[in-house]
Amino acid sequence: MPGPLNGIVVVDLTRVLAGPFCTMLLADLGAEVIKIERPDGGDDSRAFGPFVQGESAYFMSINRGKKSATLNLKHPQGKELLQALVAKADILVENFKPGVMDRLGLGYAALSALNPRLIYAASSGFGQTGPYSDRPAYDLIIQGMGGLMSITGPDARHPTKVGSSIADIFAGVFTTIGILAALHARAKTGRGQLVDVGMLDCMAAILENAVARYVATGTDPQPIGNRHPSIAPFATFTTADGAINLAIGNDELWKKFCGLVGAPALADDPRYATNPLRVQHWADLEIDLNKILAGRTTAAWLELFQAKGIPSGPINSISQVLADAHILARQMLVEVSHPTAGPMKIPGVPIKLSATPAEVLGPAPLLGQHNAEIWGARLGRSPEAIATLKSQGVI
């Protein structure tokens, strides 16, 4: 059974991460994604290392299942080809700086006039409006401006960036939600619309209880490492060979835990009798528990805790995640066969649909791999015309 977006055609002008992450999800969901790339090198991320047989591992992972056609959007014939493609498409996604598409004569107003059913999604650093809209955006800058760094890290002197490009990725997923909502609206109204998503807005939307805390108390939340602000012990501890996460949310679990780790005296310690007391005496509690937990390996503790129902978990490295039995059982690591890089493992799709499953449909395309299919079979250009377009630098 094909995916839920089977039959939907996406013209994909995106580069690097936020936009490509969105169109990756659309492709996984069954849409036909036609990635339009500059003839001279294509998506910038094709040049991001490390490489497998000369192909960027990064590019290959987030462009799986898409088609690639080259096009010079600044060339008059390039514009014409894009317009012809958009006339028959359902969705266009771009992540240029605001104004770029308008200056090319290919902005929302122009393309919507050509195809009123078109859903035009623009994913950018700051969105299409507002005082910062023309600024360049980088994930680090947005994580800092958006408040997430101010609540991540060991303490207030060390604001910390999330290790993956979370601002880009959130922009990608929120853009996807906007597109799918607009598809639903189009089924009723017959018309497309503009979907405008900015990375900074997305950061403000995912701060979660930090905003609620500030609004309620007037005090800025600070980074507090890995511990929970109001539950203890709910944090990361040191073991004989690494670290372990524990999430002991109530007094009953606490007593059980103390018995299991051979420290029944802690259960009777008046400093630790209730959760509020354990939070109050966290500095002492952390020292006491690190002493105990240093006595065995992470694996040994986890075996004990899992068997006895103590919420706990390892801090897995990337290789451990990718080898994890559950991750494999959930098909969260899949293999694709790339035309030049060969077989390659990439992350699977975290959305499991029972009737119209989403799935990784194939490898990432080579630059311009689908030129004949898109400009020839789809738009009716002859092999000779395509050769001329190529020699003129249009495609």
Added chain:
Amino acid sequence: MPGPLNGIVVVDLTRVLAGPFCTMLLADLGAEVIKIERPDGGDDSRAFGPFVQGESAYFMSINRGKKSATLNLKHPQGKELLQALVAKADILVENFKPGVMDRLGLGYAALSALNPRLIYAASSGFGQTGPYSDRPAYDLIIQGMGGLMSITGPDARHPTKVGSSIADIFAGVFTTIGILAALHARAKTGRGQLVDVGMLDCMAAILENAVARYVATGTDPQPIGNRHPSIAPFATFTTADGAINLAIGNDELWKKFCGLVGAPALADDPRYATNPLRVQHWADLEIDLNKILAGRTTAAWLELFQAKGIPSGPINSISQVLADAHILARQMLVEVSHPTAGPMKIPGVPIKLSATPAEVLGPAPLLGQHNAEIWGARLGRSPEAIATLKSQGVI
């Protein structure tokens, strides 16, 4: 103009975060979300502090725009009422541990038989299948198991949790994508389906280039603080009164930067002549730049850098984010008037739709605030019957 999901009815059995974040987005997009809560206290997060006039700020922020009806799902009459509600609904969302709904006789198979058009979304820690599916899940545990902590933080000895509950939130947004994709499929097939999303899967899906790097090189990526692995200077630096993020991605910007900060000698320093050399000599470069940047305040540097096009940004606290001119211009902070807590500011919607705008439609409901509307007007129970249901603990 109403939102894109206007007319869609959502039965919302979710509690705390991942599920409620999903149904919050559905409500923002215009769906009618009927939050079903336990008569004795409702959603656990109603008890999470801090409170405003006795109401949880946390609960209020992620349950805006929903209706609340109480229901005891273990009571035979409670099951009947839920079935009656589901029979006329489009979507059901739950985030119980797998198996709970089946044991109540209200699982996907049972409810789908009652209403084949129903889209049944289950958001859980580990998903509905796989070896860990019956384990309890907490955001900290999932961030650790999912690899994100292993690439976040200053170094390998200090794996760091993201300050907001990113594993829950990603599960919420991916569940939303699954639901919207299933709605699109239903328009063609006439049938709903099961949407199964696990928090751990979502973590594996957003590791981004960490997975690509591991697959290409066989080496586990490590936390490297706030700097970029292959671009320098692209990191956080210390200023006279705090910190600043700089993202200097090429040699031209580097030379310009050195002139602006009054350190032209650095531009000529052979250790820093090219980006690869700057990455190689990062330890020296960081010391040199921290010395220079300590000479002015963050605001003074930002004014200079913004004026001259050096990509840079502050590390905003939550209060600074919420007061930011761009955030306000983008309506990313909105005010709702809560029946007991009064006027309250909450985050806005990061998905800007031109024709059918998503928006915060109102405050969070009081527990059971819409009982008369849902059980009375919608399902036809008389005021007397509702009073009896209440006295029997069914609602």
